[in-house]
Amino acid sequence: MLKHGLMMDRPLLLSGIIEHAAAQFGTVEVVSRETHGPLHRYTYADCAVRARRLAKALAALGLEPGATVGSIAWNNHRHLEAYYAVSGSGMVMHTCNPRLHPQQLVYIINHAEDEVVLFDATFAPLIKGIAAACPKVRAWVCLAEAAHTPAIEGVAHIVAYEDLIAPHDDAFEWPSFDERMGAALCYTSGTTGNPKGALYSHRAIALNAITICNPGIICLSTRETVLPVVPMFHINAWCLPYAAPVAGAKLVLPGPKLDGASLYELIESERVTVSAGVPTIWQGLIAHLDAHGLRFSTMVRTGTGGSAMPLALIAKFADEYGVEVRHGWGMTETTAVATMGALTGAEASLGAAERHAIVSKQGRSVFGIEIKVVDANGATVPRDGATQGELMVRGQWILERYFKAEGSALIDGWFPTGDIATIAADGVMQIRDRTKDVIKTGGEWISSIDLENAAVAHPAVAMAAVIGVKHPKWDERPLLFVVKKPGQALEKAEILDFLAQRVAKWWVPDDVMFLDALPVGGTGKVQKNELRSKYGGTFS
Ligand code: AMP
Numbered sequence: 001m002l003k004h005g006l007m008m009d010r011p012l013l014l015s016g017i018i019e020h021a022a023a024q025f026g027t028v029e030v031v032s033r034e035t036h037g038p039l040h041r042y043t044y045a046d047c048a049v050r051a052r053r054l055a056k057a058l059a060a061l062g063l064e065p066g067a068t069v070g071s072i073a074w075n076n077h078r079h080l081e082a083y084y085a086v087s088g089s090g091m092v093m094h095t096c097n098p099r100l101h102p103q104q105l106v107y108i109i110n111h112a113e114d115e116v117v118l119f120d121a122t123f124a125p126l127i128k129g130i131a132a133a134c135p136k137v138r139a140w141v142c143l144a145e146a147a148h149t150p151a152i153e154g155v156a157h158i159v160a161y162e163d164l165i166a167p168h169d170d171a172f173e174w175p176s177f178d179e180r181m182g183a184a185l186c187y188t189s190g191t192t193g194n195p196k197g198a199l200y201s202h203r204a205i206a207l208n209a210i211t212i213c214n215p216g217i218i219c220l221s222t223r224e225t226v227l228p229v230v231p232m233f234h235i236n237a238w239c240l241p242y243a244a245p246v247a248g249a250k251l252v253l254p255g256p257k258l259d260g261a262s263l264y265e266l267i268e269s270e271r272v273t274v275s276a277g278v279p280t281i282w283q284g285l286i287a288h289l290d291a292h293g294l295r296f297s298t299m300v301r302t303g304t305g306g307s308a309m310p311l312a313l314i315a316k317f318a319d320e321y322g323v324e325v326r327h328g329w330g331m332t333e334t335t336a337v338a339t340m341g342a343l344t345g346a347e348a349s350l351g352a353a354e355r356h357a358i359v360s361k362q363g364r365s366v367f368g369i370e371i372k373v374v375d376a377n378g379a380t381v382p383r384d385g386a387t388q389g390e391l392m393v394r395g396q397w398i399l400e401r402y403f404k405a406e407g408s409a410l411i412d413g414w415f416p417t418g419d420i421a422t423i424a425a426d427g428v429m430q431i432r433d434r435t436k437d438v439i440k441t442g443g444e445w446i447s448s449i450d451l452e453n454a455a456v457a458h459p460a461v462a463m464a465a466v467i468g469v470k471h472p473k474w475d476e477r478p479l480l481f482v483v484k485k486p487g488q489a490l491e492k493a494e495i496l497d498f499l500a501q502r503v504a505k506w507w508v509p510d511d512v513m514f515l516d517a518l519p520v521g522g523t524g525k526v527q528k529n530e531l532r533s534k535y536g537g538t539f540s
Contacts, residue, residue: 012179012203013174013177021246026044027043032076034144040077042077048084051081052170053170055086058089069093071096072098072119073095073119078118079118080251083184087184087205094108098122100195109136110133111187112403116138116140117139120142120256138157139164141159141160142161146163180203181201182200182201183205184200196402197403199403200397204335205242208335210243217303220243225250225273227252227267228275229263229275239335239337258284259288264289268297273301276302278305280474300324301326302324302325303326305330315353327362329419331419335398338395340366341358342363371391371423372391378411384425389420389421390419390421391431420433439466441471452464458495463483463517467535478507479509480509
């Protein structure tokens, strides 16, 4: 008969992370770019005190465990405090992506049932446009002092964060509860229709945070200073705001300034050793270094993912700037990192070109995560590095079902990723393509189906199709194909203008091609592969 282990049964809760950092690394700094410009500097001990005060303030507003608190905010120290105050209180931290179309923002705020929304002053115009459509939100909290909190015409219940926490001291005991309770909610706009929510448990986030500290992943310790450029609204900044205090690493939060010059200045002034962000961010940073003949004095490693990191950029980082790229794969549904392209000892002694080629693949699954590739019938394909199929994933921090969904998202216990991959005999996975009908641009999704639906709403459009075309800066950009209704006139500018009024600005296609007909397959579906192979070159 199996024997029970005789260890304590203590839940893995996020409040434990910030209290660990406060107690063990109380003097380690958290540096944050304020939305109005200056750098703010304090310690993990200060952060924990203010998180406790915010927890009391939210309770005083009448929020109860299980309530949802939204945020539309940059990476900054108040957002960090909210991560811990909200989840630590047993509430759910719902990070909203400000790049979503306002209608989608309204949808996710209402779907999540946010009772309070925290926002940065940058997003005041956005709040103005959506507040009336979010009736459950009882307070809009600006992450600033009163002096930097804008009045927003027509929006009642705006309060400055500092005023909200001012009446409260930090005499607060974090509640204890089951580690499988929801801690954070992040919606993916990766598919068509309404965004879908991934509700991360405390356990999932804590396990992921511990994992990514490992030397083979991003390698965090008290010796490191980490700069998460990946936004805190995108999969919790790949869990780095949890991992840094687990490891006692100094944390640097860049606020709204994500251009190459600002990032370089911050990396140098704060002596950042490790950073993480999508490839587009690194293109901007490297372009700045190239243009000004600059060098990094402390940065040695950078984590990247979200889309494929170009081989040339990996080589440039390593060979010219001495920065090792750690290229991972993950998705909103995988609580950040699931596979990582770190080198084994034997691989590390290969020549530069061979090493970079290995890193450009998406790597091996980390402990806790299993991956397999299946064919159209669901049968596992051989690990030969050549046979492609859909990548399936399972593990302790993989989504089982979407928030409020009736059914499970799994197939035979595995999550279907919508990515087409190969796995080699040595376990290295490589993303080859995508079955998801989406375009990934600068790390963010554009739903091609939503764009097509918007285009066919134009009275002169009979059929529309959108594909992603490679782009040197943005990875992919949308290209729209239009078949006009007989006898109708339509110019490129007119349809682009029409779309600009219906979708987020950055969704508007880079180009339009008018065709006589779209290639249609046996099942009546537009054959996008045909469009891709014929027209899917590269935008300059
Ligand atoms: P998201 O949920 O927005 O983070 O998007 C996840 C998707 O981004 C994955 O399903 C992939 O399609 C893509 N992706 C993430 N990381 C990589 C990578 N390293 N290389 C290629 N595609 C990636």
